[in-house]
Amino acid sequence: MDWSTKRKLEYFGILVAAILLFVVLPFFIFIYKPPTCFDGKKNSDETGVDCGGSCRLLCRAEALDPILKWDPRIFRVSLGVYSLLAYVENPNVSAGVRSAPYIFRIYDKEGLLILERRGSTFIPRGKTFAVFDGNFSLEERIPAKATFEWGELVWSRTTVSGPEISITNKALMREETTPRVEATVENKSLEPIRDLELTALIFDSDGNAIASSRTFLEYLDKGGEAEVVFTWPQPFPTRAEVCAxxxxxxxxxxxxxxxxxxxxxxxxxxxxxxxxxxxxxxxxxxxxxxxxxxxxxxxxxxxxxxxxxxxxxxxxxxxxxxxxxxxxxxxxxxxxxxxxxxxxxxxxxxxxxxxxxxxxxxxxxxxxxxxxxxxxxxxxxxxxxxxxxxxxxxxxxxxxxxxxxxxxxxxxxxxxxxxxxxxxxxxxxxxxxxxxxxxxxxxxxxxxxxxxxxxx
The missing domain is CATH 3.40.50.410 (von Willebrand factor, type A domain)
Structure with a gap:
């Protein structure tokens, strides 16, 4: 190969490199979008569209349905005023739902729908928890039963351990007049706790839930304690004592x-x-x-x-x-x-x-x-x-x-x-x-x- 041909090849190579560097590469960078867990496509190691594999979101088939431990309870708070509670277990030890829509439906003894109560809660991983909906009026309607349903649940993978919480010194007082439960909540973890929900359940001698109430703690410092109180305006329908x-x-x-x-x-x-x-x-x-x-x-x-x-x-x-x-x-x-x-x-x-x-x-x-x-x-x-x-x-x-x-x-x-x-x-x-x-x-x-x- 003579000198002239070599020089032409060098110029051609420089031209191709320039085109790749200044035209093709910018164009590729402009149009190419790497696969993510939020691109609306099934790609990479995903087992579904934007779920499974290395994605934080789980596909529907990868999560077990929450278990309703018993039928939803209706509690009479005062004349015409009621509250509802669903007692739920999440069998998924490494998955939860950040925003879980739900529906309570309340029926009378004839099976006629009285009221729907819709809301949104969250499902903690691997926990038994309570969904409480309280202090609403039914006026003169008498409820006989309630049902509970979840809306569409979007499960997220999580392995973060929650803080260690200890609840002691639980005591029921004034059961004959205006019942009151007091307890001590202790944060045994190394980080402060914010937005702590506490739901109290009272069971009678046969193990039936007869009353429920809810309260919140906005902040509990690491190693700190707080006294919490749950109250009811009227006596429970049955005695809460049980045989030892x-x-x-x-x-x-x-x-x-x-x-x-x-x-x-x-x-x-x-x-x-x-x-x-x-x-x-x-x-x-x-x-x-x-x-x-x-x-x-x-x-x-x-x-x-x-x-x-x-x-x-x-x-x-x-x-x-x-x-x-x-x-x-x-x-x-x-x-x-x-x-x-x-x-x-x-x-x-x-x-x-x-x-x-x-x-x-x-x-x-x-x-x-x-x-x-x-x-x-x-x-x-x-x-x-x-x-x-x-x-x-x-x-x-x-x-x-x-x-x-x-x-x-x-x-x-x-x-x-x-x-x-x-x-x-x-x-x-x-x-x-x-x-x-x-x-x-x-x-x-x-x-x-x-x-x-x-x-x-």
Whole structure:
């Protein structure tokens, strides 16, 4: 290649380079837009349009739906004024929604729509939270149920851990007039907290939510504490006390011959006694257990009903108790107590439950007999009662009528306060109600306070 050709090639190369540098490259830069998570196209490693892959937004199929833990609750705040609450779990441990539209719909008992309540909230990652909508008027309409629906949810990936929040010293006060819940909120994280929402839920003895309220803290310094208060203008519809522990209880019922002295058809006072015992069973809670044993000359063997939570079966067993007419039926209190003790310490006893026996009789102990010792029936019953006390079984005694040995029944009861004397069977329901209240050692209501930090 001669010198002239080389020079031409050099000039041509310079020209091409200049065109690439000053024409093609600027034009490419001008028209080329690199793929992003907001360009309206599926590109790069995205699994959908602007979602999935390395994008912060998740595709719809990559996120699980929020779980509504129970049906939305309607709470009456005052006359014609109500609030709503949905209790929701986000099963996505690394995804949340910054702005989540929702709709509450309220219906009357006829299924007619009364009101729609629309709003927007946020869904924190991997948390159970409350959606509260409060203090709106329905005037004279009475709500019966509510539904809750989400609008379109746009899920975002997030791995940022929220601050550590501790809620202690929860206390319910003034439940009979204007209920008030107080609590202490502590920020245990190393950063201050802003825009903290706190929703309080009050549960009754059956675990049902009976009231809710909400408050906010605008700022809580790192390591700081704050007292928060939730209030209601009227008492709750039901008491919020719950039993501290379940109860295993055995009803020990006298069916001796004297239990039809006031009437034979139906036998009285036996019929009233059975009705009162059924009433008592209706007062028990779902975690309690009940058993039934009747006695006359001897206690029933097998007993009428062993410990269990099938209260309908227990009530049927009570209703089947009858006075035997084959021979004279005496009063063996000791055997009735012995069978009750055996059942309460059996394998059917729930380890977390307290043990209670309730004896009802209308006479004096006359069996079992021991030659030369007319007081043996009571002495033996006292021995069995002492054994029950050693086994930590609480014994309540009820004397019905005028023919009972009051001092004896008082002595075998766990304490003098556990003995009741009632002249007639008509007062028995009141006695059993008092016993039901005594065996249910109440503790404070279940108070749940749910924190949630609004995104900034």
């Amino acid at each position: 522990a379940p109860v295993d209880v055995t009803l020990v019922l006298d069916r001796s011959g004297s239990m039809d002295d006031l009437g034979a058809n139906p036998p009285q006072p036996l019929t009233d006694v059975k009705n009162a015992a059924v009433y008592f069973v209706n007062l028990l809670h779902e975690k309690d257990q009940a058993a039934v044993v009747s006695f006359a000359t001897e206690a029933a063997s097998p007993i009428e009903s062993v410990l269990g939570r099938n209260f309908e079966a227990v009530k049927r067993a009570i209703e089947r108790i009858a006075i035997r007419e084959t021979d004279i039926q005496h009063t063996n209190i000791a055997d009735g107590l012995l069978k009750a003790k055996e059942e309460l310490v059996s394998s059917r006893h729930a380890s977390a439950a307290s043990q209670v026996a309730i004896l009802l009789t209308d006479g004096v102990a006359t069996r079992p007999e021991k030659g030369g010792d007319p007081g043996y029936p009571e002495t033996y019953a006292q021995q069995v009662a002492n054994d029950m006390r050693q086994s930590r079984i609480a014994l309540f005694t009820i004397g019905l009528g005028k023919n009972v040995n009051e001092s004896f029944l008082r002595s075998i009861a766990s304490s003098s306060e556990e003995f009741f004397l009632t002249p007639t069977a008509k007062e028995l329901r009141g006695v059993y109600k008092k016993i039901a209240e005594k065996i249910c050692t109440t503790r404070a209501a279940v108070i749940e306070i749910i924190p949630r930090i609004y995104p900034r």
